[in-house]
Amino acid sequence: MEQEVARRGDMGRAQDRLILASTSPQRRAILEQLRIPFEVVAPTYVERDTPDLAPAELVRAHAEGKACSVHEEGRLTLGVDTAVALDGRIYGKPEDVEDAGRMLHDLSGRGHSVVSGLCLLGPNIDVVAHEVTSVTFRSLTARLVTTYLASGEWQGRAGAYAIQGLGGRLVERIEGDYLNVVGLPGALLLSLLELHAPNVLEKA
Structure with missing residues (x-):
């Protein structure tokens, strides 16, 4: 399995570093910001559409699947999955610019939920949890939407x-963990590490 070691991945023993089952630059940046030592391994888990699951159930299942796909015995593994939900509908990553435009139109002037599932696997640890942040969009003008779509920033974003x-221009307010909207619920992760794997935080 191809393994990518992040910038802080050489800190201390392997047992004192998280295995991050994600190649997301945003998640790597958050772990670096929180000074949590880690290394990156791309998950082999394949996400499948499960429309019968509620958003929280879906992201929890995906987070667990990602973590399980790269977990090594004796190591601590983190899997994360994030989705946007509005009126019970899950908004994943847009397929193309037209799909992105439809999503922004739906979210315009309304509140939606950003839901992240988090899974920690390790010695005597098997925890799955989730975090929800409420985000309200401004009423988006056609010009703003056009400018944002032209930026290409929407690509690969739930x-x-x-x-x-640039997407910060679209947002009127949020309630909850900002880092969760970026891609990783930092407060939830810190709480779980303090409870189940404090040695990781001691190496910061």
């Missing part, structure tokens, strides 16, 4: 926007 970039 809900077709990135709050930490």
Whole structure:
């Protein structure tokens, strides 16, 4: 399995580093910001459409699947999955610019939920949890939508926007963990590590 070691991946023993089952630059940046040592392994888990699952159930299942796909015995593995939900409908990554435009139109002037599932697997640890952040969009003008779509930032983003970039112009307010909207619920992760794997935080 091809393995990519992140910038902070050489800190200390392997047992004191997370295996991050994600190649997301945003998740890597958040772990670096929180000074949590880690290394990256691309998950082999294949996400499948399961329309019968609620958003929280879906992201929890995906997070667990990602973590299980790369887990090594004796190591601590983190799997994360994030989705945008509005009126019970899940908005994943847009297929093309037209799909992105439809998503932004649906979200315009309304509140939606950003739901992240998080799974920690390790010695005597098997935890799956989730975090929800409420995000309200401004009423988007056609000009703003056109400008945002032209930026290309929507590509590969759940809900077709990135709050930490130009997508911040689309947002009126949020309630909850900002980092969750970026892609990883930092407060939830820290709470779980403090409870189940404090040695990882001691190596920061």
